[in-house]
Amino acid sequence: MKNTLLTILAIFTLAVSTNKAQEAIWNNKENSTPEINPDNSVTFRLFAPNAKEVKLSGPWMPSVGWTPGTVNMIKDEKGFWTYKSPALNSDLYYYSFYVDGMKCADPKNMYQYKDGDNISNMFIIGGGNGDFYKVNQVPHGSVTRRWYDSPGNGMSRRISIYTPAGYETSVEKYPVLYLLHGMGGDEEAWISLGNAIQILDNLIAQGKAKPMIVVMPNGNVSQEAALGQSSIGLMQPGPRFPHTMDGKMEETFTEIVHFMDANYRTIPKKSSRAIAGLSMGGFHSLHISRYYPNTFDYIGLFSPAIMPDPRMDSKVYANFDGSLKQQLENGYKLYWIGIGNTDFLYKGVKDYRSKLDSIKMPYIYRETDGGHTWSNWRAYLSEFVPLIFK
């Protein structure tokens, strides 16, 4: 009878691999990739005997402007192309192969890093920050994709909600972090690219962060949901969405806060509300927190896209300085700004800090290496979350 089972197992296994030749080399140690070596260097291998040139791209290579750096891989006599990276810091990394100029996914690594239509493969190096980004054996929160009514945007919209371990079976009320994505992102971005669920689970389990609800809305208010999850169907990303950074997100944000307070056991008070976001989400967090200047005690601006002079045709931006001063007068517990020293938004942040300094508005400033990257945003979230609701 075991034979029947084994036959079925064998058939299923075969079905997964579409190519016998590939199958034959599958179990070859030589073929495992990416291989993290004991010194945290990483060996990449690709079997492409017909290729004339194979390059590898990864964020540890110096980029030229917006063009990521690449290295040439070296071919051996069997048709394997190989490259060994320098020792890397603990983090989550992505990489891509370019085979004769064409970007190709790693056929030996099922783990992908999908940033809009830009799809790479990924791996994690532990022993530091990377450990926060892993699923560990700790109590796990729940993650729900739910839809809320947005009369202000004339549609039902998808929203991602993290409730901490124990939420469902307790009667406690919880503070809420509103966590916003950047341009090109959606209600999935902090989960799939930012590892927010793992960061929260791990920090809460270690006692470093308070149990909290985390709400991840879609900041493109003309969208019902992430691409592929809405009624527009399987559209490819095209021109940017209408109503992006025009005040509509800020105007309709109260709908989200009301939805959360009406439907979850939140503590519906300023002292139990935080708002943070990256890039465009940092812009949103800045403006939402001052437009509703007595609503959030904790504000996190991660590489925020600060515009000195946003569109004045929205009432949201009409009284920038006045509402900022109001926010200052009303008081808050934390105004946290983080940016990388090579970020293209660095100067905007520098100018904004001068503005804050000039009105004596206190803030914590965190400058890191690097640019406008998820590596920085994951690290900022890991630093920010332990500071809130204390």
Place this chain on the structure above:
Amino acid sequence: MKNTLLTILAIFTLAVSTNKAQEAIWNNKENSTPEINPDNSVTFRLFAPNAKEVKLSGPWMPSVGWTPGTVNMIKDEKGFWTYKSPALNSDLYYYSFYVDGMKCADPKNMYQYKDGDNISNMFIIGGGNGDFYKVNQVPHGSVTRRWYDSPGNGMSRRISIYTPAGYETSVEKYPVLYLLHGMGGDEEAWISLGNAIQILDNLIAQGKAKPMIVVMPNGNVSQEAALGQSSIGLMQPGPRFPHTMDGKMEETFTEIVHFMDANYRTIPKKSSRAIAGLSMGGFHSLHISRYYPNTFDYIGLFSPAIMPDPRMDSKVYANFDGSLKQQLENGYKLYWIGIGNTDFLYKGVKDYRSKLDSIKMPYIYRETDGGHTWSNWRAYLSEFVPLIFK
């Protein structure tokens, strides 16, 4: 001030595309792919000027055994490779390019179809079944990934739960469908490959199905969660898991039913419980429903992996015939079996039907074209769900 915005927009847009040359052809109509033509034929295009040979594979091509069929694409003078399919039925389709023998994702289609480590691109042809698989503007249920304690398996385990639109704001109790995946699948499979959420949302909105809770557990009981979502880290799929089809899933299934009845507004009665699954999940559904012979009124076996003689060292399989008769005596409302006429499991199902006939155990039998495919399982779910809880 709009200029500032536009500059930032432009920079973000550039950041997404890593290659100026690709960018230049992006907006070319010639370059859109896959293009669904008015007659439901589909045109595929790939820009690969350096390639010597490009093939395309899709499920509408006759396969040779387990090896999917391929066709050669034709290169034009600009470096585009093209293929036009015959007119296709309304369904969800996947496809892959093979560039000089290497499987490559379509760089112009961000929508993927990820079956274990086998990653293809996808598209949907509407006008029939395909419309059930799309997100439409209908009330949407919520989908939660949550963890439950499984003392029987000695771990906390991840489970996917669909609650229908209105669940959170009503006081009603709901019937529950337990929906099981096949070998190689996990608690994500019915969501990502089976489009179960869209099928349920659409059928409920059209009044064709009763609002119900759908529970999608992980049937590999040695796993905490899907690969990449558990504490074993970013493991590549390797040898199959222990405790697969050895009785452990069936033995510990009561934990899941108890968890649901304790934590959700279920109707905790046989008449409001259904269990269905595909392939290995059909095997599980068969055995769970007879091992607990007075628990489910609705049973769905989709291309079930029926083994005439499962492992007798588990008490679950020790009294196969006896418990089946007990299930018959206790009564049930629907025993539904579906299979494709070219499915490699066809004979097992035929033999099982003879067994059922011999004990006069009533069932509905649905034979379709095709084999052991998600195309069939999505269709079976769409047929099965309207029949239950009526």
